[in-house]
Amino acid sequence: MESNGGPNDNTVSKDTNTDIKKDDDKMVNAIGALGRWQIILCVTIAVPTKISAAWQQLGIVFVAPATSFQCTETNLTDSIQPATCYRDCAKYEYFTEFENTIISEWDLVCERAWMANFTQMLCMAGVLIGSVVFGFIADRYGRRPALLISCLLQLVTTFIEPFSTSYWMFAITRFFIGTTVAGVLLCTYSLMMEITGPRKRELMGWLCTVPYPLGQVLMPLFAYYLRSWNKFCLGIAIPNLFYLVYYFALPESPKWLIAQGRLEDAGKVMTQAAQWNNRPTENMVDVAKSIASENVDTKESQQDKANYMDLFGTRRLAINTVCSCTIWFILGISFFGSNQYIGQTSSNPFVTVALAGVLQISGITLTAFLCKVIGRKATMISAFVVCAVSNACLAVPPEWYYVRLVMGIIGVGCAAGAFASMYMYTSELFPTVTRNMAMGASSTISRVGSMLAPYVAGLTTVALWLPPAAFAVVPVLGALTCLFLPETKGKKLADHVA
Known part of the structure; x- marks a missing residue:
C-alpha cells in the first residue's frame, strides 16, 4: 500500500532491505532507514537548534564589531588624536556603522579593550565545559533530557543577555550560552544519527550540518536591521521560543533505550516511527528484545552507568x-x-x-x-x-x-x-x-x-x-x-x- 505524502516508501523499503542484508540492522528494518518520521524530526529539531547555535556562537561579530573611538573630554589643550588613549579621558565618542555595541555601552577601549574579546573567550569556555557535561548527561540519562535541558537553558539565557545591566552580567551570560550551544549541537546530531539507517547517514549528516552555516548566512540580516547590540541579541533570542514545543514532541533515541534495557519504552518510540513511515507496527517490543539479545551478553546489556x-x-x-x-x-x-x-x-x-x-x-x-x-x-x-x-x-x-x-x-x-x-x-x-x-x-x-x-x-x-x-x-x-x-x-x- 502506497503512502499518501512524505518520502517514497518503496524507495525507503528498498534501501532498508539492502541495509538489512548487509548489516542485519533490525531497528532500521522495523522503522525505516529514512522516512517521514526522521525528516520531520530533522526539520523541527536539528534545523532550528543548529541555526540558533550559529547565531549564539558567532553573534559576537555584530555585538562587538570593529569600532573606532576618540576622546571627547580631557584636560589636554592640544589637538586630540583619534584612536588614542589618554590617561585623564572622561568620555569617548565611538564611530561604527552600528547604533550601539558592547564596546560603546561599557567603554571597552584602551585599558578595557581586552574585555571585548574576553566575552567570546568565555563563550568558547562554555562550549568546552558544555561538551563534557552534556555529553555525559546524554549517555547516562538519555538524549531527550540532555537536549531539553540545553534548549531550556539556552532559551532562558538568550533572553537574559539583551537585558544585561553590566558588562560582567553580559559576560557570564555568554558563558552559559556557550554551554547550551555545545549541548544542542552534540545531542541533536547523535539523536538524528541513531534513528537513521547506515545507507542514509550521509544524507542525514548533511541535513544536520548545513543549518549551522545557513544560520551564519541569515545572521547578517538581523544585524543589518537591528543595529543595537541588545536589539540584535533579543532578535536572535525570540526564535528560541519554538523550543517549548520540544517538551511535547521530542522522542528518546530507541537505540539508547534498548542499550539501557528499557525495551517497552523503545517499542513505543519505534511504533510511533513506524506509523509515521507507513510501516507495520506490530510486535515492536519483540523487535527491541531481539536487538537487545543480539547486541551482547546479558551482563553487558545491563550496562547503564x-x-x-x-x-x-x-x-x-x-x-x-x-x-x-x-x-x-x-x-x-x-x-x-x-x-x-x-x-x-x-x-x-x-x-x-x-x-x-x-x-x-x-x-x-x-x-x-x-x-x-x-x-x-x-x-x-x-x-x-x-x-x-x-x-x-x-x-x-x-x-x-x-x-x-x-x-x-x-x-x-x-x-x-x-x-x-x-x-x-x-x-x-x-x-x-x-x-x-x-x-x-x-x-x-x-x-x-x-x-x-x-x-x-x-x-x-x-x-x-x-x-x-x-x-x-x-x-x-x-x-x-x-x-x-x-x-x-x-x-x-x-x-x-x-
Missing part, C-alpha cells in the same frame, strides 16, 4: 578515542587558520560573515557526497590534504591577491567539510552508551585547538611565512592520524563497549 573511562574500554576504542581527539584538535586549529584569511578579505562584516557561511555550505555538500562515494576515511584524508595545500599557498606575496583569495576560499570549504564529516565519523566510531561522551570529549579538545590558533596566527611577528606554514603542516598530521581509524561507511552503529 557508562563513564568516560569506557572510551578506553577496549584496544580499538582506545585507538579511536586518541585519534578522534587528535583530529578534532587539528580541526580546531585548521578551521581557524582557513578563516583567518577570509575574515580579512572585506571590510564589510555583513558580506564577510554571509560569504563565509556560503563557502562552508559548499564544502559540507561536497564532503557529504564524497563520504557516500569513497567513504569517511578517504574523504577526511582528502579534505586535510587540500586544506594543507590551500593554507600553504597563503604564503604567496600579498600582491597575488586573487591567488590568496581563491586558496582561502578552498581552505575554508575543506575545513568546514572536514568538520562536518568528522561529526558523522565520530558518531559511528563509538557505541551508543559512550557516543555522546566521545563527541563531547572530542569537541572539548577541538575548543582547545581553536583557542591556541590565534597564537599560531601571531607568529607573523617572527616571520610572515610562519603562520601559513604552521596551518599547512597541521592538516597533514590530521591526514596521517586518519590512517589509524577504521572505515565505518554503511556499518551498523554499535550499542555497547564490547
